[in-house]
Amino acid sequence: MPDPITTLEPPVEVSIVMPCLNEADTLATCLKKARRALDENQIAGEIIVADNGSTDGSQKIATDLGARVVPVAVKGYGNALMGGIAAARGAFIIMGDADDSYDFLEIPRFVKKGREGFALVQGRRTPIAQRYRE
Numbered sequence: 001m002p003d004p005i006t007t008l009e010p011p012v013e014v015s016i017v018m019p020c021l022n023e024a025d026t027l028a029t030c031l032k033k034a035r036r037a038l039d040e041n042q043i044a045g046e047i048i049v050a051d052n053g054s055t056d057g058s059q060k061i062a063t064d065l066g067a068r069v070v071p072v073a074v075k076g077y078g079n080a081l082m083g084g085i086a087a088a089r090g091a092f093i094i095m096g097d098a099d100d101s102y103d104f105l106e107i108p109r110f111v112k113k114g115r116e117g118f119a120l121v122q123g124r125r126t127p128i129a130q131r132y133r134e
Contacts, residue, residue, distance in 0.1 A: 014038070014045035014111055015090030016104070018067075019080035023098035024056040030096070031065040033104035041108040049098065050084030052076070058098075101125045 016034045020027060031047060038045040049062035049069050062069045072083030085093055092114040096102035102125060113121040 009089070010044065012044055012046050012090040014043055014092045014094060014107070014114075015085075015088030016045060016047045016107065017050055017081065017084035017088060017093060017095045018048065018098040019050045019052065019077055019084060019095070020054060020058050020062070020098045021052040021077075021080065022054045022056045022058060024054070024058050024061060026100040027058050027061050027098045028065060029100050030098050030102075030104055031062065031067055034096075034107065035066065037105050037107040041111070043108065043111055045107075046089060048084045048087055050080040050087070052080040 016038075018027075018030060018034075023030075027049070031049075034047050037043070038047075047067040049058070049067045050072050051059055051062070051069050052072050052075060059069050059071075068087070070084055070087040072080045074083075081095060084095070092111060094107055094110055096104060102123065106123065110121045110123065
């Protein structure tokens with residue numbers, strides 16, 4: 001039987017969940033921004049890539065950059081998001097797409113509001129990403 005003292009995982013305040021389906025072109029950028037935001041602000045966090053069946057190597061990119069890949073077999077964006085949230089260990093969950101349309105460097109602003117007791121904090125896509133969607 002494993003020793004419970006040595007197998008305890010460190011506490012996680014924030015889980016960053018990125019639903020992903022073939023996002024190899026932008027995933028590394030998102031992961032690096034999220035990790036930088038956590039590290040530079042001393043936020044205990046984890047990054048979860050909820051992979052919905054990528055065939056472009058997204059899983060390897062995520063693993064190589066220290067994210068936890070959670071395979072989600074049931075297809076669909078909502079299912080990938082729910083699968084990632086179900087695997088999250090953080091007190092706060094921050095979700096953002098892996099297509100670099102959200103600025104993960106803004107994570108500390110969301111965490112601050114969570115620490116202040118807000119139950120929901122909502123952001124929006126970056127202005128550049130909005131132009132591509134118009």
